[in-house]
Amino acid sequence: xxxxxxxxxxxxxxxxxxxxxxxxxxxxxxxxxxxxxxxxxxxxxxxxxxxxxxxxxxxxxxxxxxxxxxxxxxxxxxxxxxxxxxxxxxxxxxxxxxxxxxxxxxxxxxxxxxxxxxxxxxxxxxxxxxxxxxxxxxxxxxxxxxxxxxxxxxxxxxxxxxxxxxxxxxxxxxxxxxxxxxxxxxxxxxxxxxxxxxxxxxxxxxxxxxxxxxxxxxxxxxxxxxxxxxxxxxxxxxxxxxxxxxxxxxxxxxxxxxxxxxxxxxxxxxxxxxxxxxxxxxxxxxxxxxxxxxxxxxxxxxxxxxxxxxxxxxxxxxxxxxxxxxxxxxxxxxxxxxxxxxxxxxxxxxxxxxxxxxxxxxxxxxxxxxxxxxxxxxxxxxxxxxxxxxxxxxxxxxxxxxxxxxxxxxxxxxxxxxxxxxxxxxxxxxxxxxxxxxxxxxxxxxxxxxxxx
Numbered sequence: 001x002x003x004x005x006x007x008x009x010x011x012x013x014x015x016x017x018x019x020x021x022x023x024x025x026x027x028x029x030x031x032x033x034x035x036x037x038x039x040x041x042x043x044x045x046x047x048x049x050x051x052x053x054x055x056x057x058x059x060x061x062x063x064x065x066x067x068x069x070x071x072x073x074x075x076x077x078x079x080x081x082x083x084x085x086x087x088x089x090x091x092x093x094x095x096x097x098x099x100x101x102x103x104x105x106x107x108x109x110x111x112x113x114x115x116x117x118x119x120x121x122x123x124x125x126x127x128x129x130x131x132x133x134x135x136x137x138x139x140x141x142x143x144x145x146x147x148x149x150x151x152x153x154x155x156x157x158x159x160x161x162x163x164x165x166x167x168x169x170x171x172x173x174x175x176x177x178x179x180x181x182x183x184x185x186x187x188x189x190x191x192x193x194x195x196x197x198x199x200x201x202x203x204x205x206x207x208x209x210x211x212x213x214x215x216x217x218x219x220x221x222x223x224x225x226x227x228x229x230x231x232x233x234x235x236x237x238x239x240x241x242x243x244x245x246x247x248x249x250x251x252x253x254x255x256x257x258x259x260x261x262x263x264x265x266x267x268x269x270x271x272x273x274x275x276x277x278x279x280x281x282x283x284x285x286x287x288x289x290x291x292x293x294x295x296x297x298x299x300x301x302x303x304x305x306x307x308x309x310x311x312x313x314x315x316x317x318x319x320x321x322x323x324x325x326x327x328x329x330x331x332x333x334x335x336x337x338x339x340x341x342x343x344x345x346x347x348x349x350x351x352x353x354x355x356x357x358x359x360x361x362x363x364x365x366x367x368x369x370x371x372x373x374x375x376x377x378x379x380x381x382x383x384x385x386x387x388x389x390x391x392x393x394x395x396x397x398x399x400x401x402x403x404x405x406x407x408x409x410x411x412x413x414x415x416x417x418x419x420x421x422x423x424x425x426x427x428x429x430x431x432x433x434x435x436x437x438x439x440x441x442x443x444x445x446x447x448x449x450x451x452x453x
Contacts, residue, residue, distance in 0.1 A: 016069050019076065023065040026080045027119060031055040033064035035123050036079060040072045042132030047106055047124055051114045075135065079122070086144060087122040089339060090442065091258070096147040097121055104128045104139075145192035145200035148258055150245040156257035157288035163246060163253040163276050165199055171275050172201075197248035205267065207240045254288060255281070260441075289427030292448045296321045296424055301401055304393055311382040311392045318354050318406055325447055326352070334446045348412060348443060351419075354378045356407035357392065358423060359399050378407075402426040412440035 027033050035050040048054070058064075068076040086092075098111045101121075105128050110116070116124060129137045150157075172189050179187050185206040192200045211233045216224030224230055243258035261268060265282055272281040280286070296318060303309045303317035326349035335345040355377050382392065396404050405425030412420045420440045421432030429448055436444070 016073065019069040019073055020062065020065045022080060023068055023076060024061060026083060027065070028061070029055070030061040030064060031058040032119060032123060033061055033068060034058045036076070036126070037064050037068055037072075039123070039126045039130050040068070040075050040132065044127060047110050047127055048114065050123075051110075051116065051120065079126070083119050083122050087118055087125075089118060090438075091149055092144070092147040093149055094121070097125070097143065100143050100146050101125060101128055141190060141202075142192050145202070145243075146194060148200065148243055148245070150243075150256040150258060156259070156261060158255045158281060158286040159249075159252045159288050160255065160276075160278055160281075160286065161252055163255075163278070165197070165246065165248075168193075168199060168275075175271065175274050199246050201244045201246065203242045203244070203264070203267075203271075204239050207238045209235050210238055211235050256288075284426070287426075287428050290429070290448055292325055293424050293429055294427050296325070297401070297404075297406070297427065300406060301404075304396060309393065312379065314392050315354055315379050315382070322352060322354075322408075326350070329447050329449075338442060338446060344414065348410065348414065349447070351412075351415075352408055352410035354406060355409045355421070356381075357395065358405035358407055358425070359396055360403040360405075405430075407432065412443045413437060 023033060027036065031050050031054070035044070038044040050058070098108070098121075101124055102108050102111070106124050110124070114120075125140070125143060126137055129139050129143070131138050168191055172191055176187055176189050187206070188204045190202040190204075192202075194200060212235075213231050214234050215229035216222045216232045217226050217229045219232055219234065222232070240263070242261070242264055245254075245256045245258075247254050247256075261282055268281055269279075272278040299317045299321050300314060303314045306313070326346075330342060330345055330349065335342045338345065340348075357378065402425075405423045407421060407423050409419045409421045411417065417437075417439075420436045421434070422436060422440075422444055423430045423432060429444055431441075
């Protein structure tokens with residue numbers, strides 16, 4: 001059924017064709033594009049009018065994309081950037097987003113009956129938070145702060161006995177002003193108090209100048225030939241971002257980061273010393289120990305301490321709790337969380353194998369650190385190379401348990417991708433020497449997160 005709800009005549013041919021194409025690829029459907037258009041012009045129906053059985057009452061997606069590109073180009077681009085970079089299951093907790101929007105007027109039955117996609121969740125956020133007079137989404141940063149995924153990133157969690165969360169505004173402002181006054185790379189820090197015992201801090205810092213290739217027809221004041229464009233280089237100062245969640249637990253403070261702290265180590269060291277009087281905040285001793293990793297390691301150490309245990313017994317003692325964790329994760333809805341089907345996730349978990357053991361600082365072991373070849377498992381290696389006198393127990397006989405790491409390999413991104421390695425050591429999981437991909441990291445965070453919440 002055609003949508004004839006607009007009284008005014010609108011020429012649908014306006015707008016930049018490239019932007020129209022991007023909107024059709026990103027926002028895609030007519031009812032979503034119409035919803036965004038109504039939000040930006042400040043005249044909306046109730047949320048359920050756009051979704052569910054009403055979706056088909058809006059037609060001609062290109063018309064609405066053209067109108068958005070013509071009348072609200074910058075707002076449309078901002079929406080698409082947020083949809084692709086921020087409002088995704090990789091970054092946010094869906095339930096928290098729903099709670100936040102429900103508290104601000106979106107009826108809960110909209111979420112329960114319509115099961116909106118992430119793009120539609122962002123539209124619902126705009127629906128209740130967008131101020132058409134100011135042209136801004138009020139409380140958007142607060143919504144992100146409340147909903148960001150921190151709990152699942154246990155490999156980026158640290159614990160401290162004390163952190164002072166009072167007067168953060170003054171201390172952070174003083175730190176930023178001092179930092180930027182010293183002609184360092186420009187920096188901005190936003191922070192949001194979730195409650196008296198929890199705060200989210202967002203760091204934004206300029207990175208080194210990067211040259212990127214562009215066609216000359218895209219460069220202002222250039223007169224290239226669109227039939228034969230030439231490659232030019234433009235320099236840009238990209239901005240890197242990192243978020244930290246600080247919360248008061250029973251008898252300690254926990255800091256969890258939204259992603260890897262690689263390339264942030266020096267900055268975070270300065271920031272925490274200046275703002276919180278904490279030195280070496282990313283030291284391994286400060287890392288949060290994960291109960292599920294401890295479960296695997298305790299099983300291995302128990303087997304290693306048994307006088308008559310064989311290498312096979314030790315390997316079995318490691319494999320069994322990994323299988324149990326995978327089973328619990330699969331049953332807890334992890335597949336849905338990762339947007340995979342259950343069979344895919346089970347296949348990923350089943351591919352995880354123990355392939356090596358790493359021992360640091362052992363004087364009388366076979367080697368301080370060893371790892372099997374890329375095609376073998378640790379069981380294969382011990383079957384072919386380790387004598388009774390040089391068993392796994394011999395390798396770790398004088399080692400501090402904290403120095404013993406078990407190395408695993410798995411097809412963490414599926415059968416068509418190269419295998420990736422990770423290490424369990426001293427109560428935490430770590431990436432192997434070559435690091436792990438973002439996709440593998442999501443799998444491992446789900447595997448080792450607590451599932452009893």
